[in-house]
Amino acid sequence: xxxxxxxxxxxxxxxxxxxxxxxxxxxxxxxxxxxxxxxxxxxxxxxxxxxxxxxxxxxxxxxxxxxxxxxxxxxxxxxxxxxxxxxxxxxxxxxxxxxxxxxxxxxxxxxxxxxxxxxxxxxxxxxxxxxxxxxxxxxxxxxxxxxxxxxxxxxxxxxxxxxxxxxxxxxxxxxxxxxxxxxxxxxxxxxxxxxxxxxxxxxxxxxxxxxxxxxxxxxxxxxxxxxxxxxxxxxxxxxxxxxxxxxxxxxxxxxxxxxxxxxxxxxxxxxxxxxxxxxxxxxxxxxxxxxxxxxxxxxxxxxxxxxxxxxxxxxxxxxxxxxxxxxxxxxxxxxxxxxxxxxxxxxxxxxxxxxxxxxxxxxxxxxxxxxxxxxxxxxxxxxxxxxxxxxxxxxxxxxxxxxxxxxxxxxxxxxxxxxxxxxxxxx
Amino acid sequence: xxxxxxxxxxxxxxxxxxxxxxxxxxxxxxxxxxxxxxxxxxxxxxxxxxxxxxxxxxxxxxxxxxxxxxxxxxxxxxxxxxxxxxxxxxxxxxxxxxxxxxxxxxxxxxxxxxxxxxxxxxxxxxxxxxxxxxxxxxxxxxxxxxxxxxxxxxxxxxxxxxxxxxxxxxxxxxxxxxxxxxxxxxxxxxxxxxxxxxxxxxxxxxxxxxxxxxxxxxxxxxxxxxxxxxxxxxxxxxxxxxxxxxxxxxxxxxxxxxxxxxxxxxxxxxxxxxxxxxxxxxxxxxxxxxxxxxxxxxxxxxxxxxxxxxxxxxxxxxxxxxxxxxxxxxxxxxxxxxxxxxxxxxxxx
Numbered sequence: 001x002x003x004x005x006x007x008x009x010x011x012x013x014x015x016x017x018x019x020x021x022x023x024x025x026x027x028x029x030x031x032x033x034x035x036x037x038x039x040x041x042x043x044x045x046x047x048x049x050x051x052x053x054x055x056x057x058x059x060x061x062x063x064x065x066x067x068x069x070x071x072x073x074x075x076x077x078x079x080x081x082x083x084x085x086x087x088x089x090x091x092x093x094x095x096x097x098x099x100x101x102x103x104x105x106x107x108x109x110x111x112x113x114x115x116x117x118x119x120x121x122x123x124x125x126x127x128x129x130x131x132x133x134x135x136x137x138x139x140x141x142x143x144x145x146x147x148x149x150x151x152x153x154x155x156x157x158x159x160x161x162x163x164x165x166x167x168x169x170x171x172x173x174x175x176x177x178x179x180x181x182x183x184x185x186x187x188x189x190x191x192x193x194x195x196x197x198x199x200x201x202x203x204x205x206x207x208x209x210x211x212x213x214x215x216x217x218x219x220x221x222x223x224x225x226x227x228x229x230x231x232x233x234x235x236x237x238x239x240x241x242x243x244x245x246x247x248x249x250x251x252x253x254x255x256x257x258x259x260x261x262x263x264x265x266x267x268x269x270x271x272x273x274x275x276x277x278x279x280x281x282x283x284x285x286x287x288x289x290x291x292x293x294x295x296x297x298x299x300x301x302x303x304x305x306x307x308x309x310x311x312x313x314x315x316x317x318x319x320x321x322x323x324x325x326x327x328x329x330x331x332x333x334x335x336x337x338x339x340x341x342x343x344x345x346x347x348x349x350x351x352x353x354x355x356x357x358x359x360x361x362x363x364x365x366x367x368x369x370x371x372x373x374x375x376x377x378x379x380x381x382x383x384x385x386x387x388x389x390x391x392x393x394x395x396x397x398x399x400x401x402x403x404x405x406x407x408x409x410x411x412x413x414x415x416x417x418x419x420x421x422x423x424x425x426x427x
Numbered sequence: 428x429x430x431x432x433x434x435x436x437x438x439x440x441x442x443x444x445x446x447x448x449x450x451x452x453x454x455x456x457x458x459x460x461x462x463x464x465x466x467x468x469x470x471x472x473x474x475x476x477x478x479x480x481x482x483x484x485x486x487x488x489x490x491x492x493x494x495x496x497x498x499x500x501x502x503x504x505x506x507x508x509x510x511x512x513x514x515x516x517x518x519x520x521x522x523x524x525x526x527x528x529x530x531x532x533x534x535x536x537x538x539x540x541x542x543x544x545x546x547x548x549x550x551x552x553x554x555x556x557x558x559x560x561x562x563x564x565x566x567x568x569x570x571x572x573x574x575x576x577x578x579x580x581x582x583x584x585x586x587x588x589x590x591x592x593x594x595x596x597x598x599x600x601x602x603x604x605x606x607x608x609x610x611x612x613x614x615x616x617x618x619x620x621x622x623x624x625x626x627x628x629x630x631x632x633x634x635x636x637x638x639x640x641x642x643x644x645x646x647x648x649x650x651x652x653x654x655x656x657x658x659x660x661x662x663x664x665x666x667x668x669x670x671x672x673x674x675x676x677x678x679x680x681x682x683x684x685x686x687x688x689x690x691x692x693x694x695x696x697x698x699x700x701x702x703x704x705x706x707x708x709x710x711x712x713x714x715x716x717x718x719x720x721x722x723x724x725x726x727x728x729x730x731x732x733x734x735x736x737x738x739x740x741x742x743x744x745x746x747x748x749x750x751x752x753x754x755x756x757x758x759x760x761x762x763x764x765x766x767x768x769x770x771x772x773x774x775x776x
Contacts (some may be wrong), residue, residue, distance in 0.1 A: 114707060129609060194626045206706030241703075256615030268623055282705055305626045307618045314677070314704040314746055335622040337614055338635065341746050346605035348748040354637040360625050361635040362618045365607045407607075418614025423634060425593040425608060426601035 001089050002185040003074075003228040006178030007097040013050050013137040021172040026096060028139065028169065036168055037141070042157035045144035049380050051102075052137050055123040056377040059140055060385060060399050062119040062411050063155065063240055064103030064162030065133065065250040068096035069233060070170035077167045078233045080215025081160070088214075089184075089228030094173040100136040100250055101169065103162035104381030105143040110151040114208060118386045118395070119243030119411040120403075127373040127403075130413040130422065132250065140380045141165055152207050159238060163249070184228050186273070189266040196269045197303045198227070198257050199294060199327070199334075201279035201319050202247060203239040203311040211247075211311070212236040213276060220281045220290040222297055225274040227258040235276075239312055244367045244413040245339050247311045251412065256419045257307050257337075272301055277323065279316035291322035295330040305333040309416045313339070313367075317352040328357035339414035340366040340424050344406065350424070364415060365422040367408040375402050431475040431586050434508035435464045436499065436529045438522045442482030450521075452484035454495060456502040463571060467512065470579035475586055479506040485521035492528060500532050508539055510586055515544035515574045516551055518566040523551020530559040540585050544578050552600060560585065561600045595632060641749075649770045651733075658736040658768040660759055662744025663710060663717035663776040664702025665693070674743055676703030682742035682755050684762070687735070692721050704745035705776055717774055736768045744775055 009024055016027030034046045051057045069077070074091015076083035102121075110116045121131045128134035143161055145154040202211040202218050210217040213225075214234050229235070235252040258274065265271040275294055281287045298306060306327055310320040317338070324334045336358055340350035346366055377400070385395040394405040407413045414422065439449040441462040460468045461480035468477045481502045488495050503511060511533035513526035523545045530541035544562035545551050555561050562581050564574040577598040584591060593608075594601040612620070617634075624631040649655055666674055672683040690697075693714040700707040700714065710717045718739060726732040740759045744752070763771060 114703065194623075196622065196626075206708070256613055257618060260613075260615045260619040264619055264623070269619075269626075280705075305622045307622055309618075333622065333625045335618045335625065337618050340605060340635070341748070342605040343748050346607075347603060348750065350605055350635060351637065352746060358637060359633055360621050360631060361633045361637070362614050362621060363605075363634040364614045366605050369607045416614070418616070418618055421610045421613055422607060423610055423614065423617075424605040425634070426595070426636070427591065427593055427604040427606050 001226050001228050002183065003089050003232055004092045004181050004183050005231070006092060006094045006181045008094065008173050008176065009179045010096050010099045010137065012052070013099060013139060015050070019169070019172055021176065026099060026169065026172065033165065033168055037161050037164060040157055040160055042146055042149060042153060043143060043161060044146045046161070047142040049140045049142065050137065051123050051140050051380060053123060053135055057123040057380060058376040058399055059102060059104065059121050059123070059138070059380045060118065061104040061106050061381040062102055062121065063105055063116070063158050064101070065248040066101050066162050066166040067250050067253045068099050068101060068166045068170035069253060070094050070167055070174060072174060075232070078163050078236060080234070081212060081236055082163055082167065085214040088232040088234040089226050093232055094170055094178060096170055096173070098136050099169065100133050100138050101141065101162050101165045102133065102138045103141045103143060103158050105145065105158045106382045106386070107145060107151060107154045110154065114206065115151060116240045116386060117242055118409050119246065120405070120409050121411050122373050122376065125374055127371065127410065130371070130407065130410045132412055132419050139165065139169065142381060155208060155238070155240060159236070163236065184231060184262060186226070186271060187266065189270050193268065193270040194304045195272050195302050196261060197272050197298055197301065197306045198261055198274045199277060199306045199308040199323055200274055201277040201308070201310050201316065201323065202235070203241070203280055203316070204278045205241070205280035205282065209241045210238045212238060218276060218278045220278040220286045222290060222294045223276045224297060225276045227262065227271065227274050230255050230258055230274060241312050242408050243411045244408045245312050245415055246412060247415055247417055248412065251415065251417055251419055256417050257309060261307070272303060277319070279310050279319040280312060280314065281319055287319055287322055290319070291326040294323055295326035295332070298327055298332050299330050303332050307335050307337070309337040309418070311416065313341070314352060321353055321355045321358060325355040325357045335360040335362060337362050337364060337416040337418050339364040339416055341368060342366040342424065343368050344370050362418065363424045364418060364420065365407065365413065366424040367406065367414045369407045370404060371407055371410070373403045376400055432478045432506065432508045433471065433475050433582065434503050434506040434511050435460065435467065435477050435480045436511065436513040436526065437462055437464070437480060437482045438525060439482060439484040442480065444482065450484040450486035452487060454481060454483040454498045454502055456481050456505065463515070463575060466572065467575050467579060470575055471582065474583055475510070478508065483525070485519070485525055488525040488528065489521045496528055496532055499529055500536050503533060504537055508537070510539060510582055511537070511541040512578060512582060513541070513543040515564040515571070515578065516549055517564055517568055518546040518549050520550050523549035524554050527551040527555035527559060531556050534558045542578065542581055542585060544574055547600070557602050560602070563598050563600060653730055654733045655769045656734045656736055656767055657723070657732050658738070658740070658763045658771040659718060659720070659723065660740040660771050661718050661774045662742055663774055664700050664707065664743040664745070665698055665710065665714045665717050665741050666701050668697055668699050670701050674701055676701050676743060677745040679743040679745070679747055680751065682740055682759060685739040685741065686737060687720065687739055688737040690720070691724055693718055702743045702745055702776060717776060723772070736763070736766055
């Protein structure tokens with residue numbers, strides 16, 4: 001499986017008479033993009049805004065993020081969701097580098113205990129360090145769904161809009177030559193190098209929060225996946241739960257662990273593949289079954305070491321820790337990526353659970369830390385914070401006002417795929 | 428010579444009194460530095476002065492702490508220290524326990540900072556409470572010089588009122604506080620590098636050392652359920668419809684008390700579920716899946732359960748800080764005890 005990703009460096013995005021990429025400037029015909037998205041009968045209203053690095057802009061209610069991509073050859077776009085489930089990960093893909101589509105919506109009634117949670121980013125100031133979208137020019141979709149849709153249908157419409165906008169924008173590159181091309185293939189390497197797998201449990205809890213693999217919710221029977229499939233649109237996030245440890249589609253398209261393992265492939269390690277697993281499995285039997293099956297597959301593949309991440313939190317730690325335990329017992333060395341619940345002052349026990357085998361852990365930070373950000377000139381995505389947990393005193397203020405909030409509300413701040421340099425250290 | 432005063436505590440061996448045969452030695456004070464204190468004084472330079480050394484036999488301190496510790500504290504008090512240093516205790520278990528006790532007492536009773544040093548596996552480490560700074564030391568006195576350098580560094584920083592950096596950088600054992608900061612490598616890079624070091628059997632430092640969980644021993648079985656008053660407590664998040672108490676869907680801060688007298692079953696109209704940690708549709712559709720009141724009523728009627736305590740206690744057990752969980756648990760347990768409840772059905776999700 002050989003994937004070529006051609007990158008187009010984009011310096012800025014602006015609204016214009018037609019949608020085209022010229023000299024690093026992406027011009028967007030706003031009306032055409034809105035009309036394109038409104039072809040989806042589930043959407044009632046669409047507005048499009050641009051948020052640039054350094055803007056005094058706060059974006060709230062973020063549901064989706066995706067990098068503009070288009071398949072030029074090898075498969076169709078976002079297979080299983082926007083097109084039939086072609087095998088992703090081969091052929092050529094074009095991407096708009098430094099651009100992201102951020103889908104936002106306020107879905108009435110969806111903010112109950114199983115519903116949507118807030119997710120915030122600031123484009124400038126101290127908050128800009130905490131999320132992946134401060135260095136990208138963001139095409140922000142403000143979406144309103146038709147009345148009468150179920151929460152699940154409404155969110156699905158928003159997800160489709162984000163992906164369709166990503167394809168629409170990248171469509172400008174179809175006939176153009178990219179500025180640079182990267183190739184991804186698991187070429188045979190020195191057999192003496194350690195055989196390494198990426199064990200990747202992704203969020204799938206229920207009818208609202210899940211992760212799609214070729215359009216189907218990820219199951220708790222581990223699947224051996226080529227890393228190119230993850231990079232090339234086979235994996236799409238539908239996680240709308242706690243904002244700080246969501247793994248959005250944008251981060252799957254630029255998956256940091258896969259990138260790091262590819263860099264080491266052939267030099268320091270032999271990257272065998274991705275074992276796609278599920279976290280937030282709702283039954284204990286299934287948690288055990290998955291961990292046992294994952295360890296078995298690793299043994300059958302002769303895996304010597306594995307990075308095990310996780311997604312979102314709560315009992316996702318149970319899934320991750322069981323995977324760690326069963327893999328270690330099967331002779332596979334593991335390293336875990338976690339984020340922490342150490343309370344606002346950093347004093348609480350930081351994990352939901354753990355096993356004695358978890359002796360190599362990388363921390364992506366304490367999500368309970370309180371951050372204070374200044375007022376902003378512009379708010380996109382909504383006019384009030386989602387009515388959520390009474391725990392968030394800061395949400396009683398207007399979103400444009402100075403914000404005091406736990407990192408947990410900051411989009412991707414402590415995401416366990418490890419895109420960030422944020423970490424929590426022992427004092 | 429600096430006016431900042433340091434008092435040093437050592438055991439009978441490092442005090443020059445003798446080995447195991449002198450382990451019963453009574454507390455004693457000598458002016459100025461003694462034993463390892465001489466090197467420590469050199470390392471402290473002119474900024475701080477070891478004004479006196481208290482030493483005591485390890486057995487005396489550990490086996491007769493109730494009498495001995497106050498005597499040691501009294502001797503330390505006479506020195507009017509700004510800082511108390513104890514050890515290093517290396518891997519000497521009784522010495523480590525003594526150092527931990529002396530430092531904690533100095534904090535508590537003299538109100539001054541206290542610092543000790545010992546090997547990671549010394550039982551004194553576990554004994555030291557979080558107010559006591561414990562420097563990392565080797566297992567034997569072979570590492571005396573680097574260990575005392577670490578002690579001097581931490582002592583001077585403490586005396587200057589400077590805040591300490593991360594534990595692994597400054598050379599002390601974590602005190603249980605986690606602090607966020609930005610580094611230079613991404614988490615993904617750090618995970619892959621740590622894995623490679625682990626695979627090559629090289630040393631690596633986990634960014635999180637998991638302490639052991641408290642172990643709660645299971646209560647003995649209920650001997651005769653038919654003669655027992657049974658309570659129901661749940662962390663499943665089953666609440667009255669409308670959630671009048673406003674129990675949070677995660678990191679809950681409170682619990683609710685619902686009278687059950689006259690309630691035969693939990694109907695999905697009267698009760699719902701606000702737990703945010705699992706797909707709670709099934710419990711909202713039938714709250715008995717989390718709180719089996721229907722079965723308990725039947726068992727009470729047919730005599731299998733003696734009596735039901737007519738109150739349901741409920742909260743949301745979703746990523747609740749451990750300390751808060753302890754507090755809520757104590758509060759509910761007190762009510763149950765006051766009501767004469769003898770056993771509890773505790774349902775979680």
